[in-house]
Amino acid sequence: MTDWLIGALALMLVIEGLLPFFSPRAWRQVFERATRMSDGQIRFVGLSSMLIGLLLLFIWH
Numbered sequence: 001m002t003d004w005l006i007g008a009l010a011l012m013l014v015i016e017g018l019l020p021f022f023s024p025r026a027w028r029q030v031f032e033r034a035t036r037m038s039d040g041q042i043r044f045v046g047l048s049s050m051l052i053g054l055l056l057l058f059i060w061h
Contacts, residue, residue, distance in 0.1 A: 020027040034042070
């Protein structure tokens with residue numbers, strides 16, 4: 001189980017690093033927009049991301 005968690009974390013870090021590596025200007029714009037979002041909007045994005053991730057895990061397994 002630990003191998004799966006470390007693998008998932010590693011894959012997440014690789015995916016998260018793609019945008020700033022290939023397009024730092026676009027990443028900066030996304031980050032600036034995120035700083036203007038309200039706490040509720042950021043929580044909604046986080047919740048949506050978690051639910052989509054859980055759905056994908058449920059479907060995949």
